[in-house]
Amino acid sequence: MKVMAQMSMVMNLDKCIGCHTCSVTCKQAWTNRTGTEYVWFNNVETRPGLGYPRTYEDQDTWQGGWVRTKRGKLKLRAGGRAKKLASIFANPKLPSIHDYYEPWTYEYDMLLSAPAGEHTPVAKPKSLLTGDDMSIQWSANWDDDLGGSTATMQDDPILKHMSEHVAEELEQTFMFYLPRICEHCLNPSCVASCPSGAMYKRVEDGIVLVDQDQCRGWRMCVTGCPYKKVYFNHKTGKAEKCTLCYPRIEVGLPTVCSETCVGRLRYLGLVLYDADKVGAAAATEAEEDLLAAQRAVFLDPNDPEVVAAARREGIPDDWITAAQRSPIWKLIHDYEVALPLHPEYRTLPMVWYIPPLSPVVDVVASSGNDGEDGRTLFAAISQLRIPLEYLAGLFTAGDTGPVERVLRRLAAMRSGMREVNLGREFPEEHAAAVGMTGDQVQEMYRLLAIAKYEERYVIPTAHTEVARELEEMACSLDFEGGPGMGGSGPFGTSSGQPTPVAVENFHALAARQTADSPHTPSSPSRVNLLNWDGRGRPSGLFPPDDGGGQDAGGPGTLPGGRQDATNEEPGGFEGSAR
Amino acid sequence: MGLTNATADQIVLWVVVPYVTFAVLVVGSIWRYRYDKFGWTTRSSELYEKRLLRWGSPMFHFGLLFVVLGHFLGLVIPKSWTEAVGISEPQYHFVATWMGSIAALVAVAGLLILIYRRRATGPVFLATTKTDKLMYVFLAGSLLSGAWATVQTQVIASGHGYDYRETISPWFRSLWYLQPEPALMAGVPAAFQVHITVAMLLFALWPFTRLVHAFSAPVQYPFRPYVVYRSREASVTSRAPRPGWDPTSTPPR
Ligand code: HEM
Ligand code: SF4
Numbered sequence: 001m002k003v004m005a006q007m008s009m010v011m012n013l014d015k016c017i018g019c020h021t022c023s024v025t026c027k028q029a030w031t032n033r034t035g036t037e038y039v040w041f042n043n044v045e046t047r048p049g050l051g052y053p054r055t056y057e058d059q060d061t062w063q064g065g066w067v068r069t070k071r072g073k074l075k076l077r078a079g080g081r082a083k084k085l086a087s088i089f090a091n092p093k094l095p096s097i098h099d100y101y102e103p104w105t106y107e108y109d110m111l112l113s114a115p116a117g118e119h120t121p122v123a124k125p126k127s128l129l130t131g132d133d134m135s136i137q138w139s140a141n142w143d144d145d146l147g148g149s150t151a152t153m154q155d156d157p158i159l160k161h162m163s164e165h166v167a168e169e170l171e172q173t174f175m176f177y178l179p180r181i182c183e184h185c186l187n188p189s190c191v192a193s194c195p196s197g198a199m200y201k202r203v204e205d206g207i208v209l210v211d212q213d214q215c216r217g218w219r220m221c222v223t224g225c226p227y228k229k230v231y232f233n234h235k236t237g238k239a240e241k242c243t244l245c246y247p248r249i250e251v252g253l254p255t256v257c258s259e260t261c262v263g264r265l266r267y268l269g270l271v272l273y274d275a276d277k278v279g280a281a282a283a284t285e286a287e288e289d290l291l292a293a294q295r296a297v298f299l300d301p302n303d304p305e306v307v308a309a310a311r312r313e314g315i316p317d318d319w320i321t322a323a324q325r326s327p328i329w330k331l332i333h334d335y336e337v338a339l340p341l342h343p344e345y346r347t348l349p350m351v352w353y354i355p356p357l358s359p360v361v362d363v364v365a366s367s368g369n370d371g372e373d374g375r376t377l378f379a380a381i382s383q384l385r386i387p388l389e390y391l392a393g394l395f396t397a398g399d400t401g402p403v404e405r406v407l408r409r410l411a412a413m414r415s416g417m418r419e420v421n422l423g424r425e426f427p428e429e430h431a432a433a434v435g436m437t438g439d440q441v442q443e444m445y446r447l448l449a450i451a452k453y454e455e456r457y458v459i460p461t462a463h464t465e466v467a468r469e470l471e472e473m474a475c476s477l478d479f480e481g482g483p484g485m486g487g488s489g490p491f492g493t494s495s496g497q498p499t500p501v502a503v504e505n506f507h508a509l510a511a512r513q514t515a516d517s518p519h520t521p522s523s524p525s526r527v528n529l530l531n532w533d534g535r536g537r538p539s540g541l542f543p544p545d546d547g548g549g550q551d552a553g554g555p556g557t558l559p560g561g562r563q564d565a566t567n568e569e570p571g572g573f574e575g576s577a578r
Numbered sequence: 579m580g581l582t583n584a585t586a587d588q589i590v591l592w593v594v595v596p597y598v599t600f601a602v603l604v605v606g607s608i609w610r611y612r613y614d615k616f617g618w619t620t621r622s623s624e625l626y627e628k629r630l631l632r633w634g635s636p637m638f639h640f641g642l643l644f645v646v647l648g649h650f651l652g653l654v655i656p657k658s659w660t661e662a663v664g665i666s667e668p669q670y671h672f673v674a675t676w677m678g679s680i681a682a683l684v685a686v687a688g689l690l691i692l693i694y695r696r697r698a699t700g701p702v703f704l705a706t707t708k709t710d711k712l713m714y715v716f717l718a719g720s721l722l723s724g725a726w727a728t729v730q731t732q733v734i735a736s737g738h739g740y741d742y743r744e745t746i747s748p749w750f751r752s753l754w755y756l757q758p759e760p761a762l763m764a765g766v767p768a769a770f771q772v773h774i775t776v777a778m779l780l781f782a783l784w785p786f787t788r789l790v791h792a793f794s795a796p797v798q799y800p801f802r803p804y805v806v807y808r809s810r811e812a813s814v815t816s817r818a819p820r821p822g823w824d825p826t827s828t829p830p831r
């Protein structure tokens with residue numbers, strides 16, 4: 001037994017309102033840069049739908065994840081090491097930008113600075129790749145809320161896999177939202193696909209990362225990941241992916257997507273697992289057995305033997321305690337309501353989902369029945385094959401059994417809690433019908449409905465008995481290539497030495513105040529006030545002063561007495577040593 | 579022999595320039611690696627365009643691999659060795675010329691596709707840096723001049739063609755023995771002289787272009803376990819630990 005800890009997430013899909021707040025805040029935090037315009041580490045898909053990138057779940061096309069060979073061994077679906085190397089010069093299975101979408105912006109500036117004319121000015125869409133006018137064809141959530149899905153839905157890989165009767169009955173459409181991030185898999189096929197060994201799984205918390213200094217741009221990881229959650233930064237030529245916000249996790253804070261989730265449906269916590277069993281579990285023969293196999297890899301943090309083994313592996317005591325309090329462990333193991341996304345990819349994903357009961361409730365309610373009545377719900381669950389099969393296609397490799405059990409538990413909770421709200425006893429027979437006790441169901445209700453921040457996010461801090469990162473604070477400006485760098489280095493975007501965060505932030509601030517759009521703005525004096533955070537005085541804030549002086553003159557002052565550099569190109573940093 | 583019977587031009591072109599090139603290549607690469615690990619990448623443009631790349635890139639690279647192999651056989655293996663194993667000059671010449679020509683043809687065709695693609699595909703052209711353009715000039719220059727030298731002196735020329743294994747190859751090896759013999763290059767056809775000069779310039783440029791990706795060809799991939807684990811500790815800082823910052827621990831007994 002080799003005990004390892006994994007930071008993992010559970011999302012309760014019933015509570016997702018599809019607001020995309022998680023996507024937006026994640027993008028603002030991580031991918032609002034050139035080269036990653038099309039990249040959404042967190043995206044929210046409407047299901048049924050094509051997903052992002054389009055039809056990524058169709059592994060016959062994209063060849064992500066692992067397959068089991070006849071001899072019972074695991075093989076990368078896109079081909080083993082030799083095939084990878086042979087196809088390195090042009091990766092045949094790499095999605096092109098059009099499978100994601102061509103990123104664009106609007107020429108907002110025209111709205112403000114167009115000369116007086118007969119027609120109302122319009123903000124034309126401009127491609128962020130070429131700067132040309134473009135016609136928008138697709139995006140990261142084009143079929144949001146089933147928009148336009150009569151034209152596209154038949155291409156949903158899950159629907160394609162389901163039996164034929166589905167197509168006819170699609171009129172009784174159901175839908176739900178599926179927020180997705182990297183799964184931080186126990187058996188990551190992205191890591192296995194990386195020819196240079198730049199991708200790795202962190203020993204301490206299982207977060208899967210790309211070493212930016214070691215990535216050589218072979219772009220095999222993009223193909224390797226069946227969830228298409230590794231992205232290629234087309235400006236730096238390096239792969240990037242969801243980091244599970246590790247700088248936040250390390251200090252005990254939840255990821256940005258969890259922190260900002262409007263539905264408060266995300267849970268973060270540790271799961272202990274036996275690393276020695278991962279390979280065998282991933283190579284389980286029948287796809288429907290993979291869920292059980294993955295569950296069997298997890299270790300019970302309350303088992304004294306496991307605790308002792310964890311100590312032997314050097315897992316700190318506060319981490320073991322955190323694993324015992326982990327909401328993830330409760331949802332996966334105690335209540336058994338969380339399921340993995342696409343276990344059939346054999347990567348042992350570690351972001352799990354509580355499947356939504358709402359498609360069932362919606363149908364019951366819209367047919368005039370009582371959507372909170374236990375017996376009606378139970379009956380509906382076993383009758384409504386389409387939502388059930390669809391959910392099974394997502395979470396259990398097609399086996400409706402486990403999905404049905406989860407939905408019945410959710411239904412028991414729903415109907416039972418209504419009784420409680422009406423001042424009656426929790427109906428034990430409902431709990432018993434789903435193999436739980438009334439108390440257990442109510443505990444589960446507490447965790448799903450009203451758990452506070454500290455209960456939803458049980459995140460032990462990283463052990464940093466090392467103070468050397470503090471060095472950066474000591475003298476942030478005297479490093480090689482100092483202030484005045486930033487943006488494009490001598491060998492292309494961001495080449496050169498890593499920039500200390502303090503300096504990077506300084507330049508980002510200066511750039512943000514002046515940057516507007518990738519194409520040349522129609523009037524260069526304009527400043528995008530939406531990007532201006534009120535600090536400093538970006539040039540162009542005021543109309544050019546023909547008399548000279550004032551505007552072209554003294555730079556504004558930032559709080560703290562720093563000079564801002566906004567009147568020149570970033571680079572004029574007065575008061576620095578160089 | 580040695581340097582005594584060589585003219586000053588010959589010494590500059592066939593001794594000084596090669597050694598300077600070599601120094602720039604080695605020192606430049608080490609410097610680039612230390613200064614700019616982040617910029618050390620293929621900067622793949624496949625995301626923008628696949629159709630042309632699918633043909634151009636494999637043709638160019640595989641063609642080039644064979645060309646490189648051919649250069650190794652021709653320049654590094656002495657003629658006496660191949661003759662010792664029973665390969666006569668006409669046999670060698672025939673195989674080398676034909677295999678070389680096919681490989682060169684594939685590589686050049688691939689290169690033309692790649693260059694056309696760079697120019698004609700909007701996003702790819704926008705992502706092309708000045709260094710890329712300069713690199714392509716010298717890369718195309720080396721390939722085309724080499725191909726031309728082969729065609730002119732081996733294919734068109736009468737007889738068995740030009741035997742570079744009597745002149746260029748010994749000169750090349752003499753550089754490595756540190757006993758350069760520039761005089762060997764005196765009578766070499768101009769086409770070869772041009773090819774070698776352009777190639778030397780390309781090598782001098784190498785560390786400062788995207789061509790560095792060739793140095794990190796992932797030869798270790800087949801030999802490592804699939805899943806890589808790393809400890810967080812190693813990547814905690816962007817700076818190497820300094821003396822005096824060791825974490826607290828009980829002293830070893
Ligand atoms: C065996 C080692 C090599 C490997 C594995 C390799 C691999 C690659 C890869 C993956 C790309 C990116 C293609 C793309 O997706 O855009 C590339 C591009 C390129 N490589 Fe190599 N390469 C190798 C050796 C070389 C050598 C020796 C040269 C030249 C002397 C070279 C010249 C180029 C050029 C010019 C490009 C840019 C193509 C373009 O987009 O215009 N490569 N290489
Ligand atoms: S989901 Fe994340 S860890 Fe799993 S294969 Fe994809 S990128 Fe790798």
Ligand code: SF4
Binds near residue numbers: 015021023262263
């Ligand atoms: S923020 Fe929360 S509720 Fe909104 S889309 Fe994301 S996961 Fe759903």
